[in-house]
Amino acid sequence: MNNEKNIWQIIWEYDPNGLIVVDTQMNITLVNPAFCKMFxxxxxxxxxxxxxxxxxxxxxxxxxxxxxxVIRGREKRYHLEHHKNSETDILYVKEVIFPIRDQNLIACIMVDITHEWQRKQEMIKLRNETVSKVNEVVDHQMKVVQEIAGLLGETTAETKVSLLKIIKMVNQETV
Incomplete structure (x- = not known):
């Protein structure tokens, strides 16, 4: 039994996920090293x-x-402004929170998803920039097309005027 407890303590210490246990008055009773590092x-x-x-x-x-x-997989954002020396101002985690009734405790496992979230935000930014650039190119093409259409309209009108003059001259010669 003592060996089993040591294994659980080792798991607690080495788990890369943040683990926190609070009592029913919402006071912290346990935290693991990963939690301490996260916050x-x-x-x-x-x-x-x-x-x-x-x-x-x-x-x-x-x-x-x-x-x-039990609450499973809820994503949550924590502001770390009040925690000195943190690498980021915001921590994003996926949480599992569950009661431990016989001990009057509530436990929470936190998986740090900050990197995933940042990558997702970068992809959204890239997508928005790409859409913006495509709109810019299409707008430019539309402007060029309108200019070309205007020029074609002018030359067509000039051609028509010239043709009408020729037709008028031909008609006068035949009369």
Whole structure:
């Protein structure tokens, strides 16, 4: 049994996902190193503090406890402005939040999807820039087509005037 507990502790310590456990009063009881790294907090200074000091909004934690349900795969954004030395100002995570009834605890697993989200935003930006450039090219082509049509119209009118003069001359000669 002792060996089993050590394995679970090792998993807790090495899990690349952020793990946080709060009590029913929404105070932090446990965090793993990955969570501390994500939010740039110190484990010892975090335990016992209200979870709202780090997570801002605890509605999902409260809902999970009150309704005894599991929330899976919810994407959430956290602002890290108040956390010094973070690489980014915003952290995007996919969360699984679940109650541990017999211990009066609520646990949350956070998978960092910030890189995915940034890549998605870059693709959206690229797509928007491409659409804008295509619209610009089409607008330019339309302008050129209108200029060509205008020139063709002018030359057609000049040709018609010339032809009418020729027809008039031919008609006068035959009369």
């Amino acid at each position: 740039n907090v110190n484990q010892d200074e975090t335990i016992g503090k209200p979870a709202s000091t780090i997570l801002e909004d605890l509605k999902d934690f409260q809902k999970v406890w009150e309704k005894d349900e």
